[in-house]
Amino acid sequence: xxxxxxxxxxxxxxxxxxxxxxxxxxxxxxxxxxxxxxxxxxxxxxxxxxxxxxxxxxxxxxxxxxxxxxxxxxxxxxxxxxxxxxxxxxxxxxxxxxxxxxxxxxxxxxxxxxxxxxxxxxxxxxxxxxxxxxxxxxxxxxxxxxxxx
Numbered sequence: 001x002x003x004x005x006x007x008x009x010x011x012x013x014x015x016x017x018x019x020x021x022x023x024x025x026x027x028x029x030x031x032x033x034x035x036x037x038x039x040x041x042x043x044x045x046x047x048x049x050x051x052x053x054x055x056x057x058x059x060x061x062x063x064x065x066x067x068x069x070x071x072x073x074x075x076x077x078x079x080x081x082x083x084x085x086x087x088x089x090x091x092x093x094x095x096x097x098x099x100x101x102x103x104x105x106x107x108x109x110x111x112x113x114x115x116x117x118x119x120x121x122x123x124x125x126x127x128x129x130x131x132x133x134x135x136x137x138x139x140x141x142x143x144x145x146x147x148x149x
Contacts, residue, residue: 067106
């Protein structure tokens with residue numbers, strides 16, 4: 001899992017969601033940026049639902065997947081936890097895969113499509129809150145590059 005190649009604003013939004021989650025289990029990121037080769041491996045696994053390489057926002061650093069870890073260090077994928085976190089994600093302007101026709105509860109992403117990302121779409125950093133988040137994240141030096149629009 002490559003958290004470092006995840007878009008910095010998305011990384012920060014994950015941290016805000018993690019801090020705000022009040023469940024007894026720990027929320028962790030299990031997947032962030034994926035190369036096209038990594039996406040291909042996942043796509044070719046039998047019984048795994050995944051987009052083809054280049055057609056996932058993970059390939060652009062614009063999506064992440066989460067899991068919950070119980071106090072005994074085992075994974076918990078109970079739906080109610082994803083539903084709870086989805087409310088936090090939506091407050092942050094993110095899209096939840098659990099709302100899709102083919103539900104993907106662990107998945108959260110920027111509100112865009114892989115086609116737009118492939119064409120060069122960049123997240124809009126327009127509100128004062130997003131600017132403050134970027135500065136607080138220690139990423140003010142790349143703010144101009146990330147504005148995109």
